[in-house]
Amino acid sequence: MHELSVTQHIVEIIIDTCQNNSIASVKKIFIDIGLLTTYEAEAIKYYFNLIKKNYTEIRDAIVVIKKKKVKYKCKRCHNKNMVEDITALICHRCGSSELEIIEGDKIKITKLEV
């Protein structure tokens, strides 16, 4: 049910965007899901396909989801790198856990193809 509420919110944002910009029909919705979030891509697609039937603007739209790896900048040594294993969130260079997460901790609608 976690993905149902976030998908409903995604739909609200898209419908708002459509109404504010006179968009009649959306073909594709591109979403990035960071691996530090707890959202499951297939569940979002599933709920989207159920909800979209209620809206003419997105009735024929498909969702394209990209999973974003976690990128960090170490606050101690300033190293930037990807996190390979999210059960070990430490800097590869100096071993610090004081990391600034610069990517991979959000769920975003990146673009619409109309």
Next chain:
Amino acid sequence: MIILCDSCGCNDNNPDTFKTQPNTTIELYKDIMDENNRIAHKNWHFFTEKGVLCINIMGSPGCGKTSLIEGIAKHIPPYEIAVIQGDLESDIDKQRLLKADIDTLQINTHSGCHLNAAMIQDSISKLQINGKKFLFIENVGNLVCPAGIKLGEHLNIVISSTPEGSDKPRKYPHIFYNADAIIISKIDLSEAVNFTKSDYIKSIRKINREAPIFMVSIKNTKSFQEVADFLVQKRSHIKNHCHKH
């Protein structure tokens, strides 16, 4: 919002143009949690200005979230504490806390698997917060969904109990990564359930090196003293923040 036409690459913002141009791409870069985070920030400011330390308590169903609050209330006067209690249904935990003379508001999410900032904002007006020093938000019992959902808290506390096993941090890293303090509850049962404290701490420290780890048991009231002291110390920082204004 940047709108690019796929045909000619222009970013003509004329709405009539969108209607007629095929395959136009609209770049949004919209964080889905923006609205929640905006409300959470408002909540945070409200609590900070009131001098109320807001603590989001998360953990599995039955891990000891309510017991943690009851235990802390033996070391911090109950009249200084307010609780927003989240569960799908029932007010069982609210009734427990009221018996301990702790002002408690119940949120029933029905099917929602976590609380959100709007629910907390809505609760603030219904809860007597004046004169309180600590607000505990007891989140819906869940080690997955509440992770990373901001409510307006100053601190995130994650509880896992010994019967759940020492592998929880490895299996649910998201929630432990965001924790400002970690509680191992039911520590008196460690031997009976083969809980390995060193394994647990080792796996926590791979994700979170900063959060202090406290061990508690309802069989030992004194075990909650350290947690209470930690919260009092944390609250003194937000008091300083208020004084700067």
